[in-house]
Structures are given as C-alpha cells and as structure tokens.
Amino acid sequence: QQQVKQSPQSLIVQKGGISIINCAYENTAFDYFPWYQQFPGKGPALLIAIRPDVSEKKEGRFTISFNKSAKQFSLHIMDSQPGDSATYFCAASKTGGGNKLTFGTGTQLKVEL
Amino acid sequence: DADVTQTPRNRITKTGKRIMLECSQTKGHDRMYWYRQDPGLGLRLIYYSFDVKDINKGEISDGYSVSRQAQAKFSLSLESAIPNQTALYFCATSDWDRGDYEQYFGPGTRLTVT
Numbered sequence: 001q002q003q004v005k006q007s008p009q010s011l012i013v014q015k016g017g018i019s020i021i022n023c024a025y026e027n028t029a030f031d032y033f034p035w036y037q038q039f040p041g042k043g044p045a046l047l048i049a050i051r052p053d054v055s056e057k058k059e060g061r062f063t064i065s066f067n068k069s070a071k072q073f074s075l076h077i078m079d080s081q082p083g084d085s086a087t088y089f090c091a092a093s094k095t096g097g098g099n100k101l102t103f104g105t106g107t108q109l110k111v112e113l
Numbered sequence: 114d115a116d117v118t119q120t121p122r123n124r125i126t127k128t129g130k131r132i133m134l135e136c137s138q139t140k141g142h143d144r145m146y147w148y149r150q151d152p153g154l155g156l157r158l159i160y161y162s163f164d165v166k167d168i169n170k171g172e173i174s175d176g177y178s179v180s181r182q183a184q185a186k187f188s189l190s191l192e193s194a195i196p197n198q199t200a201l202y203f204c205a206t207s208d209w210d211r212g213d214y215e216q217y218f219g220p221g222t223r224l225t226v227t
Contacts, residue, residue: 034215041220041221043203043218095209099214101156106155
C-alpha cells in the first residue's frame with residue numbers, strides 16, 4: 001500500500017530552470033513532510049521539511065508548497081544547477097507515532113548544462 | 114555521514130546463508146531505523162527501535178530480525194537470505210525525543226543474494 005505517491009519518476013531540466021516534484025498522501029494523520037536528497041553512493045539527507053500549519057516554506061533555492069485540503073505537497077527547485085542532480089524522496093510521518101517515515105518512490109533529477 | 118556507519122558496505126551472499134548487517138552511531142540518539150531501498154519503490158521501513166528495550170516491526174519485517182545491542186548499535190539479520198532480498202539497506206537515527214524529527218542516514222549496504 002503506497003501511502004505517499006510521488007511523481008514524476010524522472011525529470012530532466014536545463015540549467016537555470018525550475019524543477020518541480022509532486023507528492024500526494026492519503027493519511028490525514030500525517031503532520032510532518034520532509035524532502036530528502038540522495039546522491040549516488042550516499043544515504044539520503046534531509047533537504048527541507050514542512051509542518052501542515054504553513055502553506056509554504058523556502059530555504060534558499062528550495063521551496064515546499066503544501067496544500068492540506070488536497071493532501072498534496074511539492075518541491076520546487078529554482079535556478080536548478082548540475083549539482084542538484086540527485087534522487088529526491090518526499091516522505092510523511094506522524095510525529096506522535098515515533099517518526100516512522102513513509103517515503104515516496106523517488107524522483108531522479110538530472111540538470112543539464 | 115560519518116556519525117552513522119554501516120558495515121559491510123557491499124556484500125554478496127548465497128541463497129540460504131545467514132547474514133548480519135551492522136549499524137553504529139556516535140550521535141547519541143535513542144531512535145534507530147532500518148530501511149530497504151529498491152528501484153522504483155523508494156525506502157521501506159523494516160524495523161525500528163525507540164531504545165535498547167523497545168523494538169518494533171516496520172512494514173516489511175518478514176524474513177528479517179534485528180538486535181539492539183546498545184544505544185549506539187543496531188544490527189539487521191537475514192536468517193536465510195533469498196534473492197528478492199537483494200537491495201540497498203540503510204540505517205538511520207533520530208533525536209525525536211528532543212524534538213528533532215530529522216532522520217540521519219548511514220551510507221548504506223549494498224546486498225546481493227545469488
């Protein structure tokens with residue numbers, strides 16, 4: 001049972017462009033929504049996270065947009081750079097449930113020159 | 114992240130063999146997790162531990178067992194490995210009890226079962 005659906009599976013963006021990755025969740029009890037970035041040969045690392053009490057969170061070139069009524073959230077990468085090429089995972093958890101993360105299936109992003 | 118280490122980094126084993134993957138952390142976190150990563154499936158939780166005496170099954174625990182030997186060590190065992198357990202395995206920790214929801218992942222173990 002896939003509780004967090006992520007799309008697209010892969011994405012190619014030109015340098016300087018905007019990368020957008022979308023996720024949808026089913027469990028309304030989820031209250032913590034992180035995005036993890038993974039480079040080849042490395043473990044995932046937290047990129048940015050949001051709680052449902054805000055609709056947007058921005059950190060540098062990375063922005064999470066959150067739509068509670070639609071049960072969707074997305075990651076926007078502005079001015080995409082080749083160094084952003086990685087796999088991105090959205091996730092969700094119930095912070096009161098021990099922080100067990102339910103991950104999306106991942107998006108492989110390639111930023112071309 | 115050198116604070117969370119996993120051994121071995123790569124392992125090839127045969128069907129039916131018992132294998133143990135080890136995870137150690139120097140972050141002082143109580144909570145530890147084992148995930149499995151497969152292409153197109155993301156990361157799925159195998160087992161998690163809130164402290165040395167509290168171990169819980171995740172969504173795909175069948176065929177796996179774990180041991181929390183100390184706060185810093187959490188091992189994953191495959192009692193009788195099968196080919197569909199070929200995957201990338203990650204250990205993670207978190208300081209959830211202190212309000213830090215971030216999970217810190219190790220570098221992973223690539224396991225191949227032939």
